[in-house]
Amino acid sequence: MGLLDKEFSEGNIVITNVDDLLNWARLSxxxxxxxxxxxxxxxxxxTSMSHYDFDRFGVIPRNTPRQADAxxxxxxxxxxxxxxxxxxxxxxxDPKYIISMGSCANCxxxxxxxxxxxLKGIDRVIPVDVYVPGCPPRPEALLEGLLKLQDKIRNxxxxxxxA
Amino acid sequence: xxxxxxxxxxxxxxFGEAVIGLEKENPTEPIITASPLQIHKISEFLRDNDQxxxxxxxxxxxxxxxxxxKIKEEDGSEIIKGGTLSVxxxxxxxxxxHKITLKVSAPREEPKVESVENVWKCADWHEREAFDxxxxxxxxxxxxxxxxxxxxxxxxxxxxxxxxxRKDYKNxxxxxxxxxxx
Amino acid sequence: MSLKTETMVLNMGPQHPSxxxxxxxxxxxxxxxxLSVKPHLGYLHRCFEKHSEAMQYNQVVPYTDRxxxxxxxxxxxGYAIAAEKLLGIQVPExxxxxxxxxxxxxxxxxxxxxxxxxxxxxxxxxxxxYLFRDREHILSIIEETCGARMLYNYxxxxxxxxxxxxxxxxxxxxFVNYFKPTIVELDNLxxxxxxFIERTANIGVLPVDTAINFGASGPTLxxxxxxxxxxxxxxxxxxxxxxxxxxxxxxxxxxxxDCWDRYYVxxxxxxxxxxxxxxxxxxxxxxxxxxxxxxxxKPPKGTAYARVENPRGDxxxxxxxxxxxxxxxxxxxxxxxxxxxxxxxxxxxxxVADIIAILxxxxxxxxxxxx
Numbered sequence: 001m002g003l004l005d006k007e008f009s010e011g012n013i014v015i016t017n018v019d020d021l022l023n024w025a026r027l028s029x030x031x032x033x034x035x036x037x038x039x040x041x042x043x044x045x046x047t048s049m050s051h052y053d054f055d056r057f058g059v060i061p062r063n064t065p066r067q068a069d070a071x072x073x074x075x076x077x078x079x080x081x082x083x084x085x086x087x088x089x090x091x092x093x094d095p096k097y098i099i100s101m102g103s104c105a106n107c108x109x110x111x112x113x114x115x116x117x118x119l120k121g122i123d124r125v126i127p128v129d130v131y132v133p134g135c136p137p138r139p140e141a142l143l144e145g146l147l148k149l150q151d152k153i154r155n156x157x158x159x160x161x162x163a
Numbered sequence: 164x165x166x167x168x169x170x171x172x173x174x175x176x177x178f179g180e181a182v183i184g185l186e187k188e189n190p191t192e193p194i195i196t197a198s199p200l201q202i203h204k205i206s207e208f209l210r211d212n213d214q215x216x217x218x219x220x221x222x223x224x225x226x227x228x229x230x231x232x233k234i235k236e237e238d239g240s241e242i243i244k245g246g247t248l249s250v251x252x253x254x255x256x257x258x259x260x261h262k263i264t265l266k267v268s269a270p271r272e273e274p275k276v277e278s279v280e281n282v283w284k285c286a287d288w289h290e291r292e293a294f295d296x297x298x299x300x301x302x303x304x305x306x307x308x309x310x311x312x313x314x315x316x317x318x319x320x321x322x323x324x325x326x327x328x329r330k331d332y333k334n335x336x337x338x339x340x341x342x343x344x345x
Numbered sequence: 346m347s348l349k350t351e352t353m354v355l356n357m358g359p360q361h362p363s364x365x366x367x368x369x370x371x372x373x374x375x376x377x378x379x380l381s382v383k384p385h386l387g388y389l390h391r392c393f394e395k396h397s398e399a400m401q402y403n404q405v406v407p408y409t410d411r412x413x414x415x416x417x418x419x420x421x422x423g424y425a426i427a428a429e430k431l432l433g434i435q436v437p438e439x440x441x442x443x444x445x446x447x448x449x450x451x452x453x454x455x456x457x458x459x460x461x462x463x464x465x466x467x468x469x470x471x472x473x474x475y476l477f478r479d480r481e482h483i484l485s486i487i488e489e490t491c492g493a494r495m496l497y498n499y500x501x502x503x504x505x506x507x508x509x510x511x512x513x514x515x516x517x518x519x520f521v522n523y524f525k526p527t528i529v530e531l532d533n534l535x536x537x538x539x540x541f542i543e544r545t546a547n548i549g550v551l552p553v554d555t556a557i558n559f560g561a562s563g564p565t566l567x568x569x570x571x572x573x574x575x576x577x578x579x580x581x582x583x584x585x586x587x588x589x590x591x592x593x594x595x596x597x598x599x600x601x602x603d604c605w606d607r608y609y610v611x612x613x614x615x616x617x618x619x620x621x622x623x624x625x626x627x628x629x630x631x632x633x634x635x636x637x638x639x640x641x642x643k644p645p646k647g648t649a650y651a652r653v654e655n656p657r658g659d660x661x662x663x664x665x666x667x668x669x670x671x672x673x674x675x676x677x678x679x680x681x682x683x684x685x686x687x688x689x690x691x692x693x694x695x696x697v698a699d700i701i702a703i704l705x706x707x708x709x710x711x712x713x714x715x716x
Contacts, residue, residue, distance in 0.1 A: 034362045038389055038712055039414035039496060041366065042458070049477035063362045079338050080313045081367055081388045084359050110407065112345045114399045116327045116334050117312060117390045120345045136495055191430050191649045218557055221652065222661050224676035251663065253650050253678075257557065257573060264650070285560030285683050296394070311387035311715055328394055328674075 019157050026069070026095065027153040030146070033068035033088065034061035038075025040102040040136040047139040057146055065091040070149070072142075073128075076104035076111060077119040089126045097153070099145050100128045103135045110135065164261045165214060167193035173214070178205060192264050199250070199267040203277040203303070209254060209263075210282055217254040217263065220283035224251045225293025229330040231271055242323060242331045248274040248299050269299065278304040298326035313338070352380060355697075359388045363466040363701045366711030370688075374697060382692040382700065384685060389715040397675035402428055402642040403502055405675065410496040412677060413713040415458050418444075418451040418487075419655040421500035424675075426581055427651035427662040428502045431644040439632035440504050441583045446517065446625050447487065447499065448582075448653075449618040453524070454483040455656035456611045463608055463705035464535050467544045472535040479527055486516050503638040509629075517626055521619050528616060536612055545608060546599030549691040549703035553602070559690070560683045563658025564614065565707055568594040568607035575654040582653075587624050589617045604706035611708075643670050657681050657708060677716055681709040 036044060048054035048061060062068045065088045077085060089096070100122050103109030108120035122128060129152060132145035165173075171185045174195065181201035186194040197205055209217045231246025247268040255262045269276050278301040279286045290301045291310040301307055309316065317325060320335040334343055352375045359367040367388035373380045393412060397405045409424045410417040422444055429436065457480045461473035484494050489510040491499045499506050535541055551561070556569045566573055574591045576584040592613035594606030646668045652661035658680030667673040684707050691703050 033360075035360050037367055038391075039411055042414060043495060045458075046477060046481070050474045051478055051481045061362075065360075076389060076391050078388060078390055079341060079343070080390070081359060082341060083339060084388070088360055108345060110411070111391055111396070114396050115392050116332070116343065116395060117387075117392050119341060120343075124341060138494060188647075191647060194648070219560055221560075221659070222650065222663055222676065222678035224663050224674070226665060226674050226676075251648075251676075253661070253663065257571075257578075260578070264648075283560065284555075284558045285686060288682065288686050309387075311390040313387070327392065328398075332395075 022158065023154050023156055026156075027150040029058040029060075029069075030097070030149070031060050031062040031067065031069045033065055033071045033092070034063040035071060035088070036074050037077065037081065038104065040074035040105070043136045043139055044072055044074045044101065044142065047142050052139040052143065054143075054146075057143070057150070059146065065089075066093065068092055069095070070097040070099060072099045072101050073105040073122045074101045076109065077122050077125075078117050079119055080117070082119045082122075082125050085122070086125050095156075097130075097149055098122070098126060098128045099130045099132060099142075099149060101132045101142060101145070102137055103133060106131050106133060164259055166261075167195070167263060170215065170261075170263050171195050173212075174205065174208070177208060181205060186266075192262075194251075194264045194266050196266045196268070199269040199276040200302075201277070202252075202265070202267050203279055203282065205265075206252075206279045206282040216256045216259050218257055219255050220279070220286055220289075221253040221255050221262075222251070223253075223279075223286055223289035223293065225249070225297035225299045225328070226251060227271075227297055227329045228268065240331070240333060243271070243329075246271050248297055250276055250293060250299060252279070274299045275302055276300070277302050280304055296326060296328040298329060350375065357700070363704065365462065365704065365709055368685075368709070368711055368714070370700070372697065372700070377696045377698075379692050379695055379697060379700060382689045384688055386685075386715055389711045391712070391716065393677065393716040394675055397672050399671065401670050402644070402672060405672065406501060407496070407498045410498055411712060412679065412716060413455075413655060413657060413660070413681070413710045414495060415710055416451050416455040416656045417495065417497050418447045418499060419455075419653060419660060421497070422448055422582070423651060423653040423655070423660045423662050425500045425502050426653060427649050427664050428642070428644070430649040430651055431647060431664055431666055432502070432639065432642065434503045434637055434639065436503055436637050437632045437634070438630045440634050440637070442625050442629045443505060443509055443634065444500055445582055445584065445587075446622055446629075449621050449625075450483050450487060450517070450520075452618050452656045453615050454480050456615050457483075459656070459705075459708040460531070460535070460608065460611055463702075463708070464541065466701045466705045467541065469535055469538065469541060472531060475527075475531070475534065479524060482520050482523070486513065486520060489513065489516070501638055502642060504636065505634040508634045514626055514629070517622060521622055521626075524615075524619065528612065531612065536609060542598050542605060544699075545604035545702050545706065548599075548604045548695065548699050549706065550600045551602040551607075551687065551691060555687070555690060556602070559687045561658070561687055562680050562683065563654070563656065564607055564610045565658060565684045565687070567591065568610050568706075569602035570594050570596075570606075575652060575659055579652070581651070584621075587621045589620050592617065604702050607706040607708075641670075643668070652678070655680055657710065657713070658684060677713075679713040679716060681707075681711075681713045682716075685709050685714055 111118040174182045181198045183196040231243045249268045252265040295309040355372045357370040369385040371383040409420040457476040461476035465473040644666045661678030663676040665674040
């Protein structure tokens with residue numbers, strides 16, 4: 001990870017730049033908003049439970065948007081719900097990240113053609129960082145999505161604003 | 164335990180004109196058709212009669228029969244004029260173990276059906292759903308609002324896109340600034 | 346002179362960890378006391394019924410998966426039975442046996458989530474972890490056969506999508522032997538836990554006549570002490586061949602029909618499902634699971650209504666055919682949709698914290714409520 005590479009052999013001192021330190025802190029404790037929508041929410045629960053153990057990446061469900069770093073949009077977003085999701089997103093403090101989990105949240109999924117009440121992709125309402133395909137994605141796929149998000153955070157910089 | 168024919172005869176004897184007929188050519192289940200504006204007292208009789216005792220309403224479905232005249236619009240879509248909207252009631256008696264299906268049809272332009280909400284309580288939400296998706300108006304229903312679609316759907320849609328399960332339904336372009344079609 | 350007080354309206358959901366999805370409850374409260382509860386639905390309305398009119402009969406099956414996503418096999422089964430009724434298909438013995446075993450495995454998996462989340466909402470997170478660990482066993486057994494973890498598209502009209510995996514019988518037997526002692530563990534962890542009993546006994550009592558009039562079904566109905574189970578009272582598939590009990594609420598810790606009874610009925614139902622699996626697993630006959638699948642599905646004009654006992658209750662499919670390759674209308678009578686209606690009655694006069702226990706004990710799945 002690079003942060004501890006430049007540790008002085010004695011003296012308990014690490015030299016790094018601010019970007020790396022902040023990014024390291026952010027990516028190692030992504031608190032997700034405890035928020036499930038549909039079928040994918042069950043896979044998200046399975047991911048955070050004993051077998052797949054989301055906790056080892058520092059992901060803890062947090063039930064208020066005020067203290068969350070990321071939302072996992074886990075499932076079909078309907079028109080009625082999209083308004084609420086937008087509001088939840090706006091309540092979150094920066095920096096905030098969105099993982100769009102499953103085909104429905106990516107593009108409408110199986111409901112793309114006749115879904116008169118389905119939003120065809122959450123990116124029509126809020127910006128998305130990582131798309132995880134699948135219907136529903138396996139827990140491994142969600143873990144991969146999280147690693148991708150961590151990669152993204154690792155390369156952020158304070159100077160230039162990311163999306 | 165009674166079969167459909169016996170139930171039909173019993174109802175016909177009691178209500179006369181209000182019970183219209185018995186459809187038997189159906190492959191799986193006979194259906195008794197009734198008048199939409201008398202269905203409340205028929206239901207009460209079905210529930211309270213000792214021989215019938217239909218104490219549970221399994222299902223209530225609103226259906227667009229699409230049997231009216233189909234008129235082509237300029238943009239290629241069709242709208243339907245005339246014909247009927249129907250409501251199917253699937254009844255079951257827990258104690259006597261028999262089943263029956265009732266059907267009422269109301270004209271499409273003025274789809275009014277009596278509510279059975281105070282006969283079987285579970286009809287409440289089913290009727291709201293039929294009102295929401297098919298547009299059937301249930302008379303004497305205590306709280307006839309939309310249930311699944313947003314409450315303000317009407318403000319963002321035209322006449323043709325009020326009730327999504329009608330066969331000539333056309334999706335509106337936008338709802339609250341969000342594009343609906345793919 | 347008495348002090349003037351006002352009631353307060355509190356919104357619970359659609360984003361709330363214990364509403365089991367996107368349900369909004371409008372609570373009218375006076376202090377901690379709940380005066381009325383108004384559920385607002387539709388936050389997950391995915392237009393199933395419109396899709397089924399636009400798809401061919403066999404293409405509807407994947408959409409039924411997504412209704413009650415915790416019990417996909419049960420949904421497939423109900424739809425397949427209704428369509429088979431319409432078409433007049435008799436499915437082979439082997440298919441029937443596999444369907445029953447799969448449906449019962451799915452019932453156990455579904456109850457695990459229900460029980461676990463019921464406990465987790467009240468504050469007992471540990472049983473949730475244990476149950477999800479065991480649920481993975483069932484998911485991997487089914488996955489081996491049909492390739493998906495959750496939404497299986499397994500039961501097709503007239504047959505199955507795949508024959509069972511060669512290891513299926515062995516692994517299922519292993520699971521049955523493994524899971525029997527685990528139920529005892531669950532009882533010790535949660536069912537007879539003093540705190541859990543305090544939170545659920547005598548809470549949300551559902552009287553028998555209210556339950557029937559509201560059309561309640563499944564464990565919600567049986568918790569009130571009525572022995573009504575479609576597998577016994579209106580047998581479908583081959584359930585009449587197996588010997589099993591129907592657990593009902595007896596009011597062991599409080600009143601008949603309280604939250605604890607509804608919870609406990611589910612625990613005992615898992616045992617009965619294991620019994621059914623044990624009886625069926627050794628007698629799967631030989632045969633071709635795809636033999637009766639029709640090449641072209643075009644049923645005659647008519648209607649069919651079929652219902653099956655899903656983990657949440659009486660799941661009904663009403664199909665109208667106009668003689669085409671697409672259904673004219675498919676209506677789903679979803680058990681959660683009907684059971685949720687009772688919530689307003691049950692919550693009256695309880696505290697805010699009790700609503701969570703009551704909601705957990707009714708066990709709703711929003712995919713099915715909103716469709």
